[in-house]
Structure formats: C-alpha cells, structure tokens
Amino acid sequence: MAEELAALERTGTWELVPLPPRIRPITCKWVYRVKTRSDGSLERLFVLYLLLLLFVSGRSLSLISQLDVKNAFLNGELREDVYMQPPPGYSVPEGMVCHLRRSLYGLKQAPRAWFECFSYVVTVVGFSASDHDPALFIHSSSRGRTLLLLYVDDMIIIGDDSQFIAFVKARLCEQFLMSNLGPLRYFLGIEVSFSSDGFFLSREKYIHDLLARASLTDERTVDTPMELNLQLCPTDGEPLADPTRYRHLVGSLVYLGVTLLDISHAVHILSQFVSTPTHIHYSHLHRALRYLRVTSSHRLFFPRSNSLQLRAYSDATWASDPSARRSLSAYCVFLSGSLIAWKTKKQTAVSRSSAEAELRAMALLTTELS
Known part of the structure; x- marks a missing residue:
C-alpha cells in the first residue's frame, strides 16, 4: 500500500x-x-x-x-x-x-x-x-x-x-x-520456447494452478474432455447452492481454450450453464479438469516456415441444441501449416436446413478471415 x-x-x-x-x-x-x-x-x-x-x-x-x-x-x-x-x-x-x-x-x-x-x-x-x-x-x-x-x-x-x-x-x-x-x-499465461525447427506454446503452469484451485479430491484421469454425443440441458440435476466456484473454473477454462483446441467444444458446452449450474454440469466440469490433468504437458508446435499459404475449414451441426434447436458453427484456420485460430459457436438463429447451417458456419469463418 x-x-x-x-x-x-x-x-x-x-x-x-x-x-x-x-x-x-x-x-x-x-x-x-x-x-x-x-x-x-x-x-x-x-x-x-x-x-x-x-x-x-x-x-x-x-x-x-x-x-x-x-x-x-x-x-x-x-x-x-x-x-x-x-x-x-x-x-x-x-x-x-x-x-x-x-x-x-x-x-x-x-x-x-x-x-x-x-x-x-x-x-x-x-x-x-x-x-x-x-x-x-x-x-x-x-x-x-x-x-x-x-x-x-x-x-x-x-x-x-x-x-x-x-x-x-x-x-x-x-x-x-x-x-x-x-x-x-x-x-x-502462455509459455513460449523456441527451437531450430520452430517454437512451442505451453499452458502447463496455468493448468497446474487451475487444478490446485479446483481442489479435486481424487487422482483420476480421463482420455477425453467430454463424453461422446453428450446432450446437456439447463434442467439436468439439482441447482448448485453456490455457483461461484463453477463460474470461476469455467471462466478459467474459457481462457485456456484460447490456446487449447482439444477442450474448445467442452468449454463451449459448459459455459452455457454458468447462470444456473447444476450438480450434473459440475460433474462434467470435473471431467474436463481430469482430462487437463493428464494432458497438461502437451504443447502446441508451430514449425518454421517461410510460406504464407492460408487454409481454412468450417463445419456445422444441424439443430444440435436440444433446448433451442440451434446449430453449431465451427472453424479452424491454418497459416504456413500452423493452426492460428479456431472457434465453436452456437448460431444466433435457427437454421431450417443443414445447408443453411453450413452457410452460416462459412459466413462466420469468412468474417474471421477478413
């Protein structure tokens, strides 16, 4: 002071x-x-x-x-x-x-x-x-x-x-x-290390700090951040008496998702319930944390390259949200063979066909590229 x-x-x-x-x-x-x-x-x-x-x-x-x-x-x-x-x-x-x-x-x-x-x-x-x-x-x-x-x-x-x-x-x-x-x-919060072949990005320190704040009482690990084809609803389970810890941990995962592609979809799902999370949502949040426990040492590698070729991909699900029937847009962008941007986002309007959902995903990607 x-x-x-x-x-x-x-x-x-x-x-x-x-x-x-x-x-x-x-x-x-x-x-x-x-x-x-x-x-x-x-x-x-x-x-x-x-x-x-x-x-x-x-x-x-x-x-x-x-x-x-x-x-x-x-x-x-x-x-x-x-x-x-x-x-x-x-x-x-x-x-x-x-x-x-x-x-x-x-x-x-x-x-x-x-x-x-x-x-x-x-x-x-x-x-x-x-x-x-x-x-x-x-x-x-x-x-x-x-x-x-x-x-x-x-x-x-x-x-x-x-x-x-x-x-x-x-x-x-x-x-x-x-x-x-x-x-x-x-x-x-991003660790950077350079080599003759390129450079690495790591979030190991941040992940360890996050796991310490989460206070998980077991040492279990999982191979995926979320169960396959999981459909969560706002009404699943009993509401948490104090949602503060859920909101704090999900917010930290949002920040981690900026550099960790493999948890981006799980974070997208979990962040939809921060207003009124339940015990079911909290259990799936713990699964994402257990996945980070076993993958904390993984690093993103960006190889050395003089090429400036830009490649981008988009995809969409149709009416995959069980409550609002909205579709999901997703994209990833590569420059010089290195992944530089990605996102999973719920579409703002209900698409009436799978083709319309795909076009909305392409529009989101085009906005990112521009």
Missing part, C-alpha cells in the same frame, strides 16, 4: 481540494490481488500474437523482447473533472477530497486515457498503428522492420533493427516506469 501511494504521489495522480458544492465524490478501495483474465478477451489478440511469432520463426529473428509498464493506468491524463474520496489509510485534512488529474485503476476512463498516452509516445518515436489492429504498432526503415504489440501494460517488441529497438526501449524508460523482462518466455 505504501509503494502504491508513493507511485500515486510521484505521478501527481491527484491534488487535494475542498469538495465543490453539489458534487458527490466517488469512493475507492484497496484491491490486494490481480484478477485472472478469464473472460476470453484474449481471443482476438492471440491470433495476432501467433502471427508475430510465426513471423519471427520464419525470418529467424533473434530480437524479441518482453517489457512491462508499472502502474500503467497512472500515466493517462483525464479529460473530465473527477473527485474521489481519499483512499483508506491516507491522511488528509477534514473536508478535503482528491481531484484526479490522472486515471486510476477502476475508472471507466482509465483504459482509454492510458492507451492514448502510450499511442502518442510510440508514435513520436516513429511507430504507426496497424490498420487491422490498433494494439499493433509498426516501424519500417532501411535497416529493417520493428513490431510492437501491446496488451494493457504488457508488450513484446519484435524486429531485426537492433539500433532502433534499443532506442525505443530507452525512450519508453524515459516516459514510463518500465520492467525489461528480457527475451520472450512467458506472455499472458
């Missing part, structure tokens, strides 16, 4: 002022742990992340670094007047409140303010934002190309222009409080 308060004072996050009339200050509280990103929001970024790694593998680039911005949101300038009650444990004169000049974690404006600040800094040093994804910044010169990918306060820098990369790191350290994490090894 003392370190956080020191960072807030160092960046001039607020100034103490008397509370203006007819103004209600917002409240604040201390949060002592970082919540796991388990809402699936990484999905779009993951495809771009894989493309960058394939770019590195294909061109044999050795300059790939990972950096982290400390107290990232404190760097964003606020446009609006926001008044906040002093943090618990922070002594201020009576009647004084904090007039925020910079964003704080938890403010709705904070992500926008931080991204505007970061974008301005990297644009000044020579980067330009990608037309396809604003989180990707590109710099090209006669010495080579440099790519910077940002996810909240984590970033990776890839390129073959060592002089420019060193310049960028120095400028970022001047503007922000940075941590240079060295060569890329672990990014957003």
Whole structure:
C-alpha cells in the first residue's frame, strides 16, 4: 500500500481540494490481488500474437523482447473533472477530497486515457498503428522492420533493427516506469520456447494452478474432455447452492481454450450453464479438469516456415441444441501449416436446413478471415 501511494504521489495522480458544492465524490478501495483474465478477451489478440511469432520463426529473428509498464493506468491524463474520496489509510485534512488529474485503476476512463498516452509516445518515436489492429504498432526503415504489440501494460517488441529497438526501449524508460523482462518466455499465461525447427506454446503452469484451485479430491484421469454425443440441458440435476466456484473454473477454462483446441467444444458446452449450474454440469466440469490433468504437458508446435499459404475449414451441426434447436458453427484456420485460430459457436438463429447451417458456419469463418 505504501509503494502504491508513493507511485500515486510521484505521478501527481491527484491534488487535494475542498469538495465543490453539489458534487458527490466517488469512493475507492484497496484491491490486494490481480484478477485472472478469464473472460476470453484474449481471443482476438492471440491470433495476432501467433502471427508475430510465426513471423519471427520464419525470418529467424533473434530480437524479441518482453517489457512491462508499472502502474500503467497512472500515466493517462483525464479529460473530465473527477473527485474521489481519499483512499483508506491516507491522511488528509477534514473536508478535503482528491481531484484526479490522472486515471486510476477502476475508472471507466482509465483504459482509454492510458492507451492514448502510450499511442502518442510510440508514435513520436516513429511507430504507426496497424490498420487491422490498433494494439499493433509498426516501424519500417532501411535497416529493417520493428513490431510492437501491446496488451494493457504488457508488450513484446519484435524486429531485426537492433539500433532502433534499443532506442525505443530507452525512450519508453524515459516516459514510463518500465520492467525489461528480457527475451520472450512467458506472455499472458502462455509459455513460449523456441527451437531450430520452430517454437512451442505451453499452458502447463496455468493448468497446474487451475487444478490446485479446483481442489479435486481424487487422482483420476480421463482420455477425453467430454463424453461422446453428450446432450446437456439447463434442467439436468439439482441447482448448485453456490455457483461461484463453477463460474470461476469455467471462466478459467474459457481462457485456456484460447490456446487449447482439444477442450474448445467442452468449454463451449459448459459455459452455457454458468447462470444456473447444476450438480450434473459440475460433474462434467470435473471431467474436463481430469482430462487437463493428464494432458497438461502437451504443447502446441508451430514449425518454421517461410510460406504464407492460408487454409481454412468450417463445419456445422444441424439443430444440435436440444433446448433451442440451434446449430453449431465451427472453424479452424491454418497459416504456413500452423493452426492460428479456431472457434465453436452456437448460431444466433435457427437454421431450417443443414445447408443453411453450413452457410452460416462459412459466413462466420469468412468474417474471421477478413
């Protein structure tokens, strides 16, 4: 708490002022742990992340670094007047409140303010934002190309222009409080290891942490994440008295499904019952966890290749949802022979024929490719 308060004072996050009339200050509280990103929001970024790694593998680039911005949101300038009650444990004169000049974690404006600040800094040093994804910044010169990918306060820098990369790191350290994490090894819960033939992605550490949180009381394992041709309904079994643990575990599986193709269908089924899960649903969730127990050491391999051939496949089931009679769409996308994107998704409308279900699946795939 003392370190956080020191960072807030160092960046001039607020100034103490008397509370203006007819103004209600917002409240604040201390949060002592970082919540796991388990809402699936990484999905779009993951495809771009894989493309960058394939770019590195294909061109044999050795300059790939990972950096982290400390107290990232404190760097964003606020446009609006926001008044906040002093943090618990922070002594201020009576009647004084904090007039925020910079964003704080938890403010709705904070992500926008931080991204505007970061974008301005990297644009000044020579980067330009990608037309396809604003989180990707590109710099090209006669010495080579440099790519910077940002996810909240984590970033990776890839390129073959060592002089420019060193310049960028120095400028970022001047503007922000940075941590240079060295060569890329672990990014957003994904372990990365390079070899002469390509690279591997692993989630072994995350899976072990998840199994520890699940507190399974046995050591059983299974060969598949879900039974064949399983049909689950919302009314199966008695509702759980406390669905919190089910929701937490399914959310973690959603995050794992971003990199684990083999559990994507099981996660798709289990996530449909997070509002009112039952003991039956919870037992099938345990099966998926037991499958992860035996496959936790499995890794995704992406071979080194200079080819940029794109291949994509789609499929669909017809009226497979027993409650709503909606169909399922599924697709997978390969670049240079490497799997870079996949999804299983229930269709938004009822298809009147198997042909219509297939066309909807193709439309979903086309949207992903575009």
